[in-house]
Amino acid sequence: LTVDDRRFDEALAKGIEGLASEVVWPVDAxxxxxxxxxxxxxxxxxxxxxxxxxxxxxxxxxxxLDRFGxxxxxxxxxxxxxxATTSTALIPQPVEMLRLDWExxxxxxxxxxxxxxxxxxxxxxADFLYRIDAASGxxxxxxxxxxxxxxxxxxxxxxxxxxxxxxxEYRLIxxxxxxxxxxxxxxxxxxxxxxxxxxxxxxxxGVDGDSVWVTRNGLSTLVRVGPSMEQLGRLELGxxxxxxxxxxxxxxxxxxxxxxxxxxxxxxxxxxxxxILSREGQEVAFALIQASRLAVVDGRVFAGGGGQxxxxxxxxxxxxGTVEPAGADAHYRFATATSAxxxxxxxxxxxxxxxxERHEDGSTHVLAAFPQQEVEVCRAPITRPxxxxxxxxxxxTLVGAPVxxxxxxxxxxxxxxxxxxxxGAILWKIGMSMSGASDPARPSQRPRSLTAxxxxxxx
Amino acid sequence: xxxxxxxxxxxxxxxxxxxxQQAFAEIVSRYHLDLLRVAYVICGERTMAEDATQNAWHRAxxxxxxxxxxxxxxxxxxxxxxxxxxxxxxxxxxxxAGPLPSQMPSTQDIASGVVAREDLRAALFRLDPADxxxxxxxxxxxxxxxxxxxxxxxxxxxARTRLARALGRLRRDLxxx
Numbered sequence: 001l002t003v004d005d006r007r008f009d010e011a012l013a014k015g016i017e018g019l020a021s022e023v024v025w026p027v028d029a030x031x032x033x034x035x036x037x038x039x040x041x042x043x044x045x046x047x048x049x050x051x052x053x054x055x056x057x058x059x060x061x062x063x064x065l066d067r068f069g070x071x072x073x074x075x076x077x078x079x080x081x082x083x084a085t086t087s088t089a090l091i092p093q094p095v096e097m098l099r100l101d102w103e104x105x106x107x108x109x110x111x112x113x114x115x116x117x118x119x120x121x122x123x124x125x126a127d128f129l130y131r132i133d134a135a136s137g138x139x140x141x142x143x144x145x146x147x148x149x150x151x152x153x154x155x156x157x158x159x160x161x162x163x164x165x166x167x168x169e170y171r172l173i174x175x176x177x178x179x180x181x182x183x184x185x186x187x188x189x190x191x192x193x194x195x196x197x198x199x200x201x202x203x204x205x206g207v208d209g210d211s212v213w214v215t216r217n218g219l220s221t222l223v224r225v226g227p228s229m230e231q232l233g234r235l236e237l238g239x240x241x242x243x244x245x246x247x248x249x250x251x252x253x254x255x256x257x258x259x260x261x262x263x264x265x266x267x268x269x270x271x272x273x274x275x276i277l278s279r280e281g282q283e284v285a286f287a288l289i290q291a292s293r294l295a296v297v298d299g300r301v302f303a304g305g306g307g308q309x310x311x312x313x314x315x316x317x318x319x320x321g322t323v324e325p326a327g328a329d330a331h332y333r334f335a336t337a338t339s340a341x342x343x344x345x346x347x348x349x350x351x352x353x354x355x356x357e358r359h360e361d362g363s364t365h366v367l368a369a370f371p372q373q374e375v376e377v378c379r380a381p382i383t384r385p386x387x388x389x390x391x392x393x394x395x396x397t398l399v400g401a402p403v404x405x406x407x408x409x410x411x412x413x414x415x416x417x418x419x420x421x422x423x424g425a426i427l428w429k430i431g432m433s434m435s436g437a438s439d440p441a442r443p444s445q446r447p448r449s450l451t452a453x454x455x456x457x458x459x
Numbered sequence: 460x461x462x463x464x465x466x467x468x469x470x471x472x473x474x475x476x477x478x479x480q481q482a483f484a485e486i487v488s489r490y491h492l493d494l495l496r497v498a499y500v501i502c503g504e505r506t507m508a509e510d511a512t513q514n515a516w517h518r519a520x521x522x523x524x525x526x527x528x529x530x531x532x533x534x535x536x537x538x539x540x541x542x543x544x545x546x547x548x549x550x551x552x553x554x555x556a557g558p559l560p561s562q563m564p565s566t567q568d569i570a571s572g573v574v575a576r577e578d579l580r581a582a583l584f585r586l587d588p589a590d591x592x593x594x595x596x597x598x599x600x601x602x603x604x605x606x607x608x609x610x611x612x613x614x615x616x617x618a619r620t621r622l623a624r625a626l627g628r629l630r631r632d633l634x635x636x
Contacts, residue, residue, distance in 0.1 A: 008630070013598045015579040020496035020599055025505065029491050033484040036516035105481065199488065217488070403478050422478060 026190055030169060030199040030217075038123045094368050097137050098130070098427040103420040106166075107406035107427075109134070110158040113177070116408065116416055118427070119144065119154040119166050129156075129166065129175055132427065134410040142180060144173065155202075161210040163227065167202040172214060172225060185229045187216065194218040204257075206294065208249035215244040215256070222247065222256065222281070235281035248294040248301050252279055253319040255301045257294055274303055276321050285321025295336060302326065304336065304345065314343060326359070336407050344415055346404050354402065356415060356430065367415055367430045370402050472529045483523070487516060490533055493600070494540035500595040501544035503584050511547050515540035537600045538610030541592050548588035582633050590625035597622055 102122040109116050116132040127144040144166075156166045164175040172185040187202060194200045194216075203217045211232055214223045220241045224233040237244075237256065246257040254277045274294065276285040291303035291314070304314040304326070314326035326343050336344050343359045344367070354370040405425075406418040415430040474482035494515055499508040518539055526532050583591060596602040596610065608618035 012579075012594075012626075012629075015576065016500055016583075016595065016598045018576050019500050019580060019583070023492065023496050023499050023505075023508075027491055027495065029488040030484055032491055032513060032516055033480070033487040035513055036487070036520045037480055037483065103480065405479070420478065 028189065028199045030201045034123065094428045094430045096426055097416075097429045098132060098139055100130075100425040100427070101125070102424060103405070103422075104418050104425045104427075105154050105405045105420075106156045107408045107416060107418050108156040108158050108164070109408045109410055109416070110162065110164075111411050112158075112162050114411060115177075116410070116427075117156050117158065117164050118406070118418065119156055119168075120425070121154050121168060127168070129164065131177065134412070134414070134416075137429070142175070142182075144168065145171075145182065145184060155205055157205055157207045157212065159207045159210050159212065159227075161227065163210070165205055165207060165212045167205055167214075169201045172202060172205070172212070172229075174212075174227065174229065183229050185225060187214075191216075191219060193221075203243060204246040206247035206249055206255075206296075208254075213247045213249060213254065215247050217243050220244070222254070235277070237275075237277070237281055241275060245292060246294045248296050250296050250299055250301050251319045253277065253284065254279065254281075255294055255317065257291060257303070274301070274317055276317065276319065287315070287317050287321065287323045289315050289317075289323065291315070293336075302336070302343070304343070314345070336409060342409075344407060344409055346407055346417065356404075356407070356417065358415075368428075472523075472526065472532060476524045476526070483520060486532070486536075490536050491516075493533060494536055497537055497595050497600050498540050498544035500583075500599055501541060501588060501591045502548045503580070507547050507551065508544065511544040512540050514543045514547075518543070534600070534602060534606045534610070537596070537602070538606070541596055541600070541610060544595075545588045545592040548591070582629060585632050586625065586628060589621075590628060593618065593622045593625050594629070 100118075100120050102120045102125075104118045104120050107116060107118050114134045116134055117129065118132075119127065119129050121127045121144075127146065128141040129144055130139055130141045132139045154166060154168055156164060158164055162177060164177060166173050166175070170187045170189055172187065174183045174185075175181075176183075187200070189200065191200045200216050200218045202214055204215045206213045208224065211224055211226045214225060215221075216223075220237045220239055220243075222233075222235040222237060222241075222244075223231060226232045235254075241256055241258050243259055244256045245259050248255045256275045256277060257273075258275060259272060271286075271288060272290060273286055273288045274291065275283050276287065277283055287303075289303045293304055295302045295304070300319075301317045302314070303317060316324045316326055318324075344356065345359065346356045347354065355366050356368040358365045358367055403420045404417050405420050408416050410416065412431075417428050417430075419426045419428060471482045471485050475486055491512065494512045495508060498511040498515070499505070502508045502511060515536065519536055526535055583594070586594075593607060593611075596607045602610070604615040604618045604622070607622070608615040611618060611621070613621070
């Protein structure tokens with residue numbers, strides 16, 4: 001490179017940076033993500049679908065396809081609608097309770113009415129709030145107001161007065177089950193204080209008596225909203241609490257889960273954990289916990305669902321900041337609790353079978369197992385004229401772990417969970433009755449869980 | 460959700476590959492601006508850049524399981540966005556050309572840093588979209604020749620050659636002005 005080349009190089013880089021800096025308009029990343037996930041139908045795809053349907057009809061008419069059985073479905077070992085079951089008499093049987101026409105991301109239990117609540121936000125059709133009677137399994141649903149953004153981050157909570165609070169992107173909804181009426185509070189999409197590109201949707205809610213605390217993506221503000229949808233309080237928490245992932249209230253403390261970031265080790269503001277705050281927003285203590293969810297159980301806060309990170313994954317946090325390990329290392333995704341001595345987790349790690357387990361009295365009981373298989377997925381080589389010919393690659397891929405998005409336990413001790421199945425979801429229940437299924441991950445050390453813990457959990 | 464800057468946690472990527480939409484939204488939140496800036500430099504206008512970036516996310520959601528290492532996610536996403544931007548810009552080359560200034564800047568002007576942004580924009584958009592793609596990847600996304608090659612489906616040497624030719628065309632074009 002000559003000096004001119006270098007100067008040209010530097011100036012060009014500067015000039016292109018200048019051009020790129022024109023990208024200053026607000027972007028709603030949530031909306032972008034939702035649009036990316038929404039299935040698209042090209043004209044070719046429609047034609048192919050029609051052609052395939054015609055071929056199938058012809059095939060059945062002439063009997064060509066009769067020799068094939070129905071397509072197999074996935075599901076936990078022992079599931080009533082699943083396929084592969086190996087008979088033993090140790091694990092309760094998951095039962096399909098409700099099939100939903102789109103995915104769902106939270107599940108709340110109301111001990112007052114022994115009901116479960118979940119919401120489905122469909123990208124193209126109406127959105128619904130569902131109530132499932134835990135005893136009978138019957139369900140009813142109410143249509144929710146259509147959203148401007150029509151996204152998918154829905155959280156559901158039950159307040160002390162029995163009202164159902166849920167988030168729908170930029171909307172907070174309070175549903176009164178007695179009158180079946182809905183009140184809506186709209187939050188502004190554009191916030192001057194927010195990161196311009198991230199979107200400021202409602203990232204989490206946490207009930208506090210009859211009211212609810214709200215956190216938002218891209219902001220470090222906590223807002224408390226009352227039953228009449230009035231703002232009862234507002235706390236500015238500073239950058240350390242930017243984009244908080246969950247919030248819970250117990251006693252005179254507010255617990256806020258901060259996401260942290262993976263690359264930094266030094267500054268306090270970048271660490272993942274739970275801040276214990278006074279009602280005025282002052283940080284009383286900070287617990288380093290690799291959690292992703294908070295739940296209030298018997299006046300304490302349970303933090304769980306840490307993911308594949310080092311550090312404490314599940315723990316009990318007292319209002320004074322005391323942290324006590326909960327004895328369940330949830331490698332991935334979810335954990336919930338019913339009482340101080342009973343924690344239910346879902347984990348899915350590596351080649352091991354994914355399992356839902358109850359941790360009780362120092363021992364672990366498998367409630368459902370989802371065997372994973374490592375299969376080879378072969379892809380045809382890409383041939384290009386200017387590259388040497390490549391061979392077919394067959395990377396090994398793990399399949400079989402279900403996408404479980406929510407988990408809770410009812411007063412009878414039955415575990416309920418939502419499994420997203422791609423443009424749909426299934427609500428499963430693992431009751432206390434026993435039936436046959438095997439656990440390939442731990443064939444010999446599976447004590448049966450017969451104790452039915454009481455209490456309730458938020459998720 | 461995710462904070463700006465820094466590496467994406469591998470757990471987020473794992474969840475997204477298992478079709479967790481919240482995790483995917485977190486990835487979008489983290490990298491959308493990077494993709495949009497690259498697409499804007501290649502397309503030259505907002506609407507097309509947004510379309511290209513949206514298409515890129517659509518493809519990324521379906522092919523996310525190809526990414527094994529969170530450390531390579533950003534360059535993989537940027538590469539998809541750059542390819543989409545080039546595709547749209549090529550299809551609509553007339554529209555991306557933009558107004559040309561009455562007097563083109565010279566190489567000396569560029570090197571001395573006195574070229575106005577509008578002049579550089581005009582010079583850049585006289586290039587083929589494929590040339591803009593490699594320039595944007597190198598000068599904006601700071602991609603290495605290996606990464607550019609991987610994104611274009613050519614060797615690193617091929618990427619270096621393509622970049623050199625694109626820069627040569629840019630300089631010759633400027634000198635003519």
